[in-house]
Amino acid sequence: MVETIVAIGTRKGLWIARSSDRREWSLEGPHFLMSEVASVAFDTRAGRQGVLAGVKSWHWGPTVQVSRDAGRTWSESAERALAFPGDTDTALERVWQLTPDPNDEEVVWAGVEPHALFRSTDRGESFELVRGLWDHPHRPQWEPGFGGGAVHTIVPEPGAPERMLVAMSAGGVYRSADAGASWEPSNPGIRAYFMPDNEYPEFGQCVHKVARGVDGELFAQNHKGVYRSGDGGATWDSIADGLPTDFGFTILAHPRRPGVVWNVPVQDDGERIPPGTQLQLQRSDDSGRTWRQQAQGLPDHSYTCVLRDAAALDAGDPVGIYVGTRNGDVFASADEGESFTRIATQLPDVLVVRAAQVG
Amino acid sequence: MSTTTTRVILPGLLRDLVGGLPEIEVAGSAGWTVGALLDEAFREHRILDGKVRDERGVLRPHVKVFVNGEDVSRGAGLATAVPAGARVHIINAVSGG
Numbered sequence: 001m002v003e004t005i006v007a008i009g010t011r012k013g014l015w016i017a018r019s020s021d022r023r024e025w026s027l028e029g030p031h032f033l034m035s036e037v038a039s040v041a042f043d044t045r046a047g048r049q050g051v052l053a054g055v056k057s058w059h060w061g062p063t064v065q066v067s068r069d070a071g072r073t074w075s076e077s078a079e080r081a082l083a084f085p086g087d088t089d090t091a092l093e094r095v096w097q098l099t100p101d102p103n104d105e106e107v108v109w110a111g112v113e114p115h116a117l118f119r120s121t122d123r124g125e126s127f128e129l130v131r132g133l134w135d136h137p138h139r140p141q142w143e144p145g146f147g148g149g150a151v152h153t154i155v156p157e158p159g160a161p162e163r164m165l166v167a168m169s170a171g172g173v174y175r176s177a178d179a180g181a182s183w184e185p186s187n188p189g190i191r192a193y194f195m196p197d198n199e200y201p202e203f204g205q206c207v208h209k210v211a212r213g214v215d216g217e218l219f220a221q222n223h224k225g226v227y228r229s230g231d232g233g234a235t236w237d238s239i240a241d242g243l244p245t246d247f248g249f250t251i252l253a254h255p256r257r258p259g260v261v262w263n264v265p266v267q268d269d270g271e272r273i274p275p276g277t278q279l280q281l282q283r284s285d286d287s288g289r290t291w292r293q294q295a296q297g298l299p300d301h302s303y304t305c306v307l308r309d310a311a312a313l314d315a316g317d318p319v320g321i322y323v324g325t326r327n328g329d330v331f332a333s334a335d336e337g338e339s340f341t342r343i344a345t346q347l348p349d350v351l352v353v354r355a356a357q358v359g
Numbered sequence: 360m361s362t363t364t365t366r367v368i369l370p371g372l373l374r375d376l377v378g379g380l381p382e383i384e385v386a387g388s389a390g391w392t393v394g395a396l397l398d399e400a401f402r403e404h405r406i407l408d409g410k411v412r413d414e415r416g417v418l419r420p421h422v423k424v425f426v427n428g429e430d431v432s433r434g435a436g437l438a439t440a441v442p443a444g445a446r447v448h449i450i451n452a453v454s455g456g
Contacts, residue, residue, distance in 0.1 A: 059372070059421045059451040060410035078406040083414035091413035 003359045004314055005070055006322050007051060008330055008344060009037030009352035014053055016071045017343050022320055022334040025343040031074060032065065034058075039309065041098035042356035043123060045105040049358045052108065052124045054095025062092050064110070066124055070358050082110055082118055082127040088134070090114060097309070098124065099154040103161035111151030115142045115168050117180065132181045138171065138203055145169030145206055145223070152308060153210050155218070157232075165210060165218070165233050172205035173220070175233050189236035191225050209308045211253040211261065217287060219261045221251040221308075226263060228288050239288025244275040249308040254336075255315055259287040262294075262337060264306040264323065272305045279304065281323070281337050297340035298323075298331060307351055314355035324350025363389050367400040367447045369407070377404050389444075393424055394437035396447065411449060412437075423450040 006017040006025075013030030014037040035057040043050030049070040056062040064081040065074045084090040097111035110118040110127050116134050118127035133139075133151070142149060153167035162179045165186070172187040185203035192198075192205045206223035210233075213219065218229040220236060225246050227236040240246035245265045254260035262281045267273050274280060279302040280295035304325040314320040321333040323340070328347035331340040367383040374381055383400045391399075394416065401408040411422055416437070418424065424431045425448040431439040441447065 057410075059419065061413060061419050063409065076406070080409045080414055083409075086414070089415060091415050091417065 001359055002357050003070075004316065004320065004355065004357050005042070005051075006312075006314075006330070006332065006343070006353060006355045007040040007042070007053070007071060008324055008347065008350055009040045009053065009309075010324075010328070010348040010350050011036050012348035013037060014040070014055075014071075015344060015347060017330070017332075022314075022316065022332065023341075025332070027344055028071075031071075032057075036094075036351065038351045039095050039098045039110075040352050040354045041100055041108070042354055042358075043100045043108070044356050044358060045100055048123075050123065052098045052100075054098055054110070056094050062094050064095060064098070064124060064127070077125055079126075081125060082112070084116070085129055088129070090116075094148065094150065096148075096150040096152040097154050099156065101156050101161070102158040103156065109154045109156070109164075111154050111166060111168075113148045113150035115139060115149050115151055115171060117151050117154070117166055119180065130180045132176065132178075133166070133174065133183050136174075136183055138185065141204070142168060142171035143204070153207070155210050155212050157212075157216070163232070167207040167210045167220070169208065169223070170204060170206040172203045172207050173210065173233055174203075186233045187236070188234070189238070190220065190222055190227055191238075193224055208249045209251050211251045213253040213258055213261065213287075214256055215258040217253070217258065219251050219253055219288065221248050221263055223247070223269060226251070226288065239284070242284075242289075242291040243282055244293075248306075250306060250311045252311055252313050252321070254319060255313060256317075256319075257285075260285050260336075261288060262311075262321065264311055266305055273303045274305075277301050277303060279306075279325070279331075281321070283337055294333075294337035296338065297333075297342075299329075304329070307349075309352040309354075310350045312353045312355045315357050320355060322353045322355050324353040326350065363387060363443045365389075365396060365441055365445045365447060367396065367449065369449055370451050372451055373407060373410055373449065376406050376410070380404075388441055391441050392437060393426060393431055393439045393441060393447070396441050397424075397437070421452040423452050424448070425450065 015029030039054035051067040093113040101107035108120040108124040117130040155165040157163040220227040226240040279298040310324040330344040
């Protein structure tokens with residue numbers, strides 16, 4: 001029997017929702033109560049039921065927890081699974097992103113704070129710093145965003161292991177064409193309104209999230225600005241016309257249908273609430289040329305916010321959409337956003353949501 | 360227990376990681392620094408090291424170490440000397456929300 005699993009990482013632990021039909025859900029948890037869970041990844045490659053979580057205890061520091069049984073039991077390496085090498089004189093603050101590689105089923109990438117990328121070749125049991133990005137001459141000029149300075153987005157390219165993209169706040173998009181050995185900023189067209197003398201700098205943009213469509217099209221939600229790239233991230237064009245606001249944190253691309261993309265608009269960077277207090281998704285079926293609101297089942301009079309990793313898609317048909325809020329609700333749609341139901345409530349602030357089908 | 364044995368007393372939150380072990384005894388550590396004492400105490404319990412210190416060897420910001428009741432952060436930190444037969448408490452600091 002195929003089971004849909006939704007992992008919900010919050011400020012105070014991890015919950016897991018399970019369903020056999022995406023209508024009735026059971027909720028398990030918390031795991032890691034009182035520890036922040038900012039990143040989660042399902043590893044369903046090669047038939048696995050793996051889950052990885054970036055967990056941070058305010059007392060005992062950050063770590064990577066691993067489950068090999070779809071989130072039922074967890075363990076961590078007795079040695080530090082992810083740590084900066086001694087010569088960097090740097091300590092890990094937080095694991096912001098965990099991304100299984102689509103080209104090598106043993107490889108997992110981790111984006112961390114402070115700005116750095118790590119690579120695991122043993123499915124997340126241990127990680128090594130990617131020196132090519134760490135040694136980049138721009139690194140001293142990468143600024144922390146409000147949430148901290150981190151590599152928060154990792155976008156490998158299926159079928160092309162030498163190519164990948166990362167995004168960071170506030171450094172922008174960087175791309176590698178040699179499997180991470182070297183990196184170049186790739187932000188042409190992305191506006192940095194907060195840099196008044198040069199609104200289109202080579203780097204320094206505050207990109208919040210990048211999603212890759214099935215045909216290679218890229219979509220970016222920026223700190224004010226929503227963009228599309230049809231050339232692998234070399235250049236970016238605004239697709240914000242037609243949206244109620246260009247601010248937001250997350251963006252999602254359909255895993256099978258080219259041109260289908262969702263974002264979760266936020267009123268403004270100074271008013272981090274849903275536009276008009278209606279929690280909503282905006283959906284485009286034409287790569288961002290036109291947008292329409294999807295809000296059935298989502299609350300009105302809402303003053304919450306959806307953070308950069310707190311929305312996710314599953315691999316079902318139709319695609320399931322999962323959205324977690326800062327006030328501890330999680331909403332699920334089994335019909336590609338046409339309607340939502342609440343599957344969890346009264347949780348701590350939701351930082352990350354990820355979904356997968358296993359079994 | 361010898362009068363030269365140092366007791367490293369673990370907080371409840373860390374005991375769960377080492378099978379409920381409440382404390383670790385370290386023999387012959389008189390005159391060591393707190394840092395050297397923790398190196399030895401954690402040699403057989405590696406997971407504790409990552410919880411108490413970061414990868415630079417720096418005490419995590421919300422962890423306190425007391426030697427015979429004295430907070431080492433008010434002394435020489437991990438360079439504080441450990442007297443013979445000392446009681447060394449590792450404490451999760453009163454912080455968080």
